Amino acid sequence: MNKDKIWLSSPHxxxxxxxxxNEAFEQNWVAPLGPNVNGFENDVEKYLFSESSKEGAVAxxxxxxxxxxxxxxxxxxKSGDEVLCQSxxxxxxxxxxxxxxxxxxxxxxxxxxxxxxxxxxxxxxEDRIAKGKKPKAIIAVHLYGMPYQVDKINKIASEFDIPVVxxxxxxxxxxxxxxxxxxxxxxxxxxxxxxxxxTTSGGGALITKTPAAKEKAVFLATQARDTAPHYQHSEIGxxxxxxxxxxxxxxxxxxxxxxxxxxxxxxxxxxxxLFSEIEGVKVHSAPNNDFFSNHWLSVVSIDKEKTGGxxxxxxxxxxxxxxxxxxxxxxxxxxxxxxxxxxxxxxGIAENLFENGLCLPSGSNLSQEQKERIKxxxxxxxxxxx
Ligand SMILES: Cc1ncc(COP(=O)(O)O)c(C=O)c1O
Numbered sequence: 001m002n003k004d005k006i007w008l009s010s011p012h013x014x015x016x017x018x019x020x021x022n023e024a025f026e027q028n029w030v031a032p033l034g035p036n037v038n039g040f041e042n043d044v045e046k047y048l049f050s051e052s053s054k055e056g057a058v059a060x061x062x063x064x065x066x067x068x069x070x071x072x073x074x075x076x077x078k079s080g081d082e083v084l085c086q087s088x089x090x091x092x093x094x095x096x097x098x099x100x101x102x103x104x105x106x107x108x109x110x111x112x113x114x115x116x117x118x119x120x121x122x123x124x125x126e127d128r129i130a131k132g133k134k135p136k137a138i139i140a141v142h143l144y145g146m147p148y149q150v151d152k153i154n155k156i157a158s159e160f161d162i163p164v165v166x167x168x169x170x171x172x173x174x175x176x177x178x179x180x181x182x183x184x185x186x187x188x189x190x191x192x193x194x195x196x197x198x199t200t201s202g203g204g205a206l207i208t209k210t211p212a213a214k215e216k217a218v219f220l221a222t223q224a225r226d227t228a229p230h231y232q233h234s235e236i237g238x239x240x241x242x243x244x245x246x247x248x249x250x251x252x253x254x255x256x257x258x259x260x261x262x263x264x265x266x267x268x269x270x271x272x273x274l275f276s277e278i279e280g281v282k283v284h285s286a287p288n289n290d291f292f293s294n295h296w297l298s299v300v301s302i303d304k305e306k307t308g309g310x311x312x313x314x315x316x317x318x319x320x321x322x323x324x325x326x327x328x329x330x331x332x333x334x335x336x337x338x339x340x341x342x343x344x345x346x347x348g349i350a351e352n353l354f355e356n357g358l359c360l361p362s363g364s365n366l367s368q369e370q371k372e373r374i375k376x377x378x379x380x381x382x383x384x385x386x
Contacts, residue, residue: 006324006373009195009297012260012365017252024244032062032222034244036251043254044190044205047172048180056183056207057214060242060250061221064169064191064204068139069096070217070240071165071187071206077102077136084124084162085139086116086148087332088350092191093139093167094333105135106334108346112287114299114329114353115148116140117346118156124345125160138164142171142181143330144359145197145264145296146286150176150184157185165189169204172197173261173294182207192246197260197296197364198253200246261294263364268295271360274375278382280306284357297359299329304356310382312358318381324374329357 020036029035037060044058061067077083079101085094087106097104107124110117121138128135138157140148157164164184168174169191171181182188192203208214219225224237242250253260268283275281280303286293304311312328319326331354334344361374 003323003373006361006366006370007363008325008327008359008361009363010365011194011199011201012363013249014252014256014259016255017249020248020251021245024248029244032239032241032243034247036244036247037242040200040242040247040250040254041205043251047254047257048182048207052179052183054179054183056209057211059206059208059214059217059221060247061204061206061240062242063202063240064167064189064193065092065096066221066238066240067189067191067204067206068093068165068167069099070220070238071189072096072100072102072137073220074187074208074213074217075137075163075165081136082128082133083137083139084121084128084135085333086141086143086167087334087344087346088114088330088353089141089143089167089333090169090330091333091336091338092169093141094339097139102136104333104339104342106332106339106342106344106346108344108348109143109350109353110149111349113146113148113291114143114284115146116153117349118149118152120345120347121153122156124343125156125162127345128343129160134160135162138162139167140164140185141167141169142174144284144299145171145174145294146284147171147174147176147181147291147293154184163187166207168207169193170196170296171294173257175292177290187213192250192253197264197294198250198257200242200250200253203242203246203250205242260364264295264362265293267362267364267366268293268298270371270375271298271300274378275300278307280304280308280310281382295362297362300358300360301353301356302358307382312356315378315381316358319374319377322373322377324361324377326361327359329353329359
């Protein structure tokens with residue numbers, strides 16, 4: 001193992017981040033507020049809404065998880081409520097439900113986008129209502145950057161009058177029917193964690209429909225301080241604001257977001273090309289032109305009956321031995337020990353994706369030489385077993 005590690009997805013600075021961070025130091029804005037926080041919010045707001053007829057506001061927060069928590073707080077989710085959530089996702093999509101003492105109800109994926117299945121979502125809503133409790137919200141995720149079936153999910157949500165919280169943590173730069181992910185519901189969230197398409201080292205954002213909703217979110221994110229000369233509180237607050245230092249990194253990153261989306265999509269094309277001649281490996285791609293994925297991570301499913309016996313785990317271990325990181329897809333939430341008592345509506349799609357799916361190195365900063373190593377690593381594995 002003498003070669004440098006190839007990571008699944010690593011931070012990729014654009015070059016101007018340090019300038020914004022230095023400005024924060026020079027002006028002594030070393031705090032969870034300041035010009036970079038405002039500037040970063042404006043940059044993201046423009047990126048999401050300037051070419052759209054929709055309007056919205058962005059609150060920069062300490063993480064995507066914090067943003068989801070606040071979205072649920074804003075929707076009035078309380079102890080004892082039920083919240084529907086895509087099962088195939090990272091735990092951060094579901095954990096904030098538990099923070100509030102509410103109960104998650106998990107729903108399977110569909111095969112085209114790997115996201116929330118409209119059929120099972122509808123069945124889940126009808127069944128929960130029949131059992132006596134109407135769900136308070138639906139958490140839908142644009143997993144790995146692929147937009148979920150926005151029209152179908154929104155139609156069901158409005159039929160039953162249940163708000164959708166759009167988890168766009170992995171999908172900055174993705175679009176559905178030409179509109180940016182993060183703009184399809186009353187509340188959406190983004191993550192700027194170190195592994196995301198752009199990063200602030202750690203951070204997130206809540207996207208609201210109105211400036212008033214943003215103001216309320218920022219109020220809650222800064223300990224819910226009432227207007228008074230002393231410290232007075234009429235509501236429970238949180239310490240969830242993004243630091244001005246981190247926001248400086250974000251400002252630099254927003255200058256290169258289009259390049260980052262292009263590079264991730266090129267990685268996806270690289271895998272489509274690589275696997276085009278190999279039987280039994282499916283590269284997950286957009287079902288049609290309505291869906292434009294940033295391809296934050298490139299995802300394949302492996303059918304070992306068709307690869308001559310090579311399983312997902314065989315390929316993962318083979319790459320690991322070559323110092324190349326790859327990862328199984330998210331383990332569905334309904335299979336997690338911590339959520340073992342939660343209800344689930346589905347028929348095995350997420351389980352199957354978890355069993356056979358693999359995320360491959362997808363960074364926007366992979367060199368030609370690293371791509372060659374990935375290609376040779378994959379080909380040598382599939383040939384070795386044949
Ligand atoms: C789907 C999804 N939701 C939520 C989050 C939470 O974001 P953060 O890590 O910024 O808290 C992440 C990423 O970490 C994610 O992948």
